[in-house]
Amino acid sequence: xxxxxxxxxxxxxxxxECCFILPPDLLARIADEGREGQRQxxxxxxxxSASIRTRRALITQLVRFRGVDPxxxxxxxxxxxxxxxxxxxxxGGWNDLPGRQVRSEGDALSHDDNVNEAYDGADSTYRFYKxxxxxxxxxxxxxxLISCVHFGxxxxxxxxxxxxMVYGDGSGQIFQRGSLTRAIDVIGHELTHGVTQYTAGLxxxxxxxxxxxxxxxxxxxxxxxxxxxxxxxxADWLIGEGILVAExxxxxxxxxxxxxxxxxxxxxxxxxxYLDLPDDNxxxxxxxxxxxxxxxxxxxxxxxxxxxxxxxxxxxxxIWYQTLTQRLDPTSNFRxxxxxxxxxxxxxxxxxxxxxxxxxxxxxxxxxxx
Amino acid sequence: xxxxxxxxxxGGLAGLTRQTELASEALPAGEAxxxxxxxxxxxxxxxxxxxxxxxxxxxxxxxxxVDDCGRTTTVRFTEQTLPEPIRLxxxxxxSRPERRQSIVPR
Numbered sequence: 001x002x003x004x005x006x007x008x009x010x011x012x013x014x015x016x017e018c019c020f021i022l023p024p025d026l027l028a029r030i031a032d033e034g035r036e037g038q039r040q041x042x043x044x045x046x047x048x049s050a051s052i053r054t055r056r057a058l059i060t061q062l063v064r065f066r067g068v069d070p071x072x073x074x075x076x077x078x079x080x081x082x083x084x085x086x087x088x089x090x091x092g093g094w095n096d097l098p099g100r101q102v103r104s105e106g107d108a109l110s111h112d113d114n115v116n117e118a119y120d121g122a123d124s125t126y127r128f129y130k131x132x133x134x135x136x137x138x139x140x141x142x143x144x145l146i147s148c149v150h151f152g153x154x155x156x157x158x159x160x161x162x163x164x165m166v167y168g169d170g171s172g173q174i175f176q177r178g179s180l181t182r183a184i185d186v187i188g189h190e191l192t193h194g195v196t197q198y199t200a201g202l203x204x205x206x207x208x209x210x211x212x213x214x215x216x217x218x219x220x221x222x223x224x225x226x227x228x229x230x231x232x233x234x235a236d237w238l239i240g241e242g243i244l245v246a247e248x249x250x251x252x253x254x255x256x257x258x259x260x261x262x263x264x265x266x267x268x269x270x271x272x273x274y275l276d277l278p279d280d281n282x283x284x285x286x287x288x289x290x291x292x293x294x295x296x297x298x299x300x301x302x303x304x305x306x307x308x309x310x311x312x313x314x315x316x317x318x319i320w321y322q323t324l325t326q327r328l329d330p331t332s333n334f335r336x337x338x339x340x341x342x343x344x345x346x347x348x349x350x351x352x353x354x355x356x357x358x359x360x361x362x363x364x365x366x367x368x369x370x
Numbered sequence: 371x372x373x374x375x376x377x378x379x380x381g382g383l384a385g386l387t388r389q390t391e392l393a394s395e396a397l398p399a400g401e402a403x404x405x406x407x408x409x410x411x412x413x414x415x416x417x418x419x420x421x422x423x424x425x426x427x428x429x430x431x432x433x434x435x436v437d438d439c440g441r442t443t444t445v446r447f448t449e450q451t452l453p454e455p456i457r458l459x460x461x462x463x464x465s466r467p468e469r470r471q472s473i474v475p476r
């Protein structure tokens with residue numbers, strides 16, 4: 001690509017959308033508000049777009065900011081079932097996503113372990129949501145699960161880019177090499193960011209962002225517990241166990257003991273220790289501490305799960321799932337989430353019951369409800 | 371000619387903040403020249419605030435500081451807005467054994 005083009009693309013911040021003849025905003029508006037004929041044409045344009053990224057960006061925009069039901073578009077209507085694809089980014093960056101397709105639904109094993117792990121992890125997460133909560137993929141309508149492996153060079157991260165899961169290889173200095181696709185709870189964590197995007201839409205900064213993180217940890221951990229058949233008592237309540245290099249520590253986060261997962265873990269377990277970091281774009285501040293203060297709602301879920309006992313994806317998971325999908329909005333804070341879970345417990349299992357009381361008590365214990 | 375590159379990486383799945391530094395003095399002559407070339411080949415102007423777009427979940431964010439004989443330039447990006455020449459510069463820095471890396475405590 002021409003150097004100048006590349007620079008211009010970076011300036012506009014939405015690289016692939018720039019290649020569109022119609023501005024994506026306009027296309028989205030037509031698909032949303034246009035006359036029926038125009039709508040159909042706009043939707044066909046979105047669906048036929050060569051770039052998966054563009055397609056996802058548009059659909060995300062319509063669903064998140066315009067309240068359009070993704071199912072209404074019928075874009076992914078055909079296979080309301082598991083639909084996985086894995087791409088190899090071959091060490092490229094954002095502009096190279098998704099990369100080269102290397103395995104799609106039903107294909108035989110790849111020779112690449114990361115490809116197979118990403119494929120299998122997407123399956124475990126899909127089955128968890130389908131079997132336990134009758135949810136058909138992240139959007140509830142069979143959203144295809146796309147995983148992109150080998151992102152960047154020795155890249156120490158995995159993230160949800162708004163439409164795809166992206167995995168680095170790990171440098172061997174922070175994350176162990178090849179470990180990021182190995183942890184099933186990390187895959188569940190990333191895909192739950194997708195579920196949140198299509199439901200509560202929790203904004204990714206400060207308390208709403210910490211809740212976004214916490215729901216990903218809760219359901220990421222539940223994916224692991226469900227796949228292992230572990231009760232709340234048997235579970236390790238760790239996120240990403242064994243994927244950091246040994247010198248750093250045993251896991252990324254501990255839901256039972258926030259702040260004790262690794263050397264330098266600064267997660268609080270109580271509102272008294274809430275870390276009020278600036279909500280700015282300084283990389284040191286983690287969008288206002290989204291991965292830090294998530295320790296507080298994480299601990300609340302752990303307390304509920306162990307108080308109720310048994311399989312945590314059942315009663316506690318049902319309460320948290322109803323809260324995430326029906327009771328929150330993009331700016332909900334800790335208190336709103338706490339009150340919503342109490343209301344969900346009463347709705348699902350009866351007002352004044354042991355479930356409602358366990359939820360109320362857990363939030364009191366972490367200092368969110370008084 | 372003294373050139374020092376500092377990269378602060380934050381956010382990401384782990385929420386860790388990591389700082390990596392590499393000074394041209396620490397490098398053999400050929401590699402020091404390469405560092406200069408890579409820095410000169412990247413674009414350092416533009417509004418840092420505008421480029422640090424709101425992050426996607428677990429997306430990493432970057433602060434890159436270039437100290438060129440005491441003249442300092444600081445730019446910020448997210449994974450999404452990170453220009454390709456700077457991404458390659460960071461990958462090159464990560465491959466150098468002379469770099470110093472630490473996890474920034476809170």
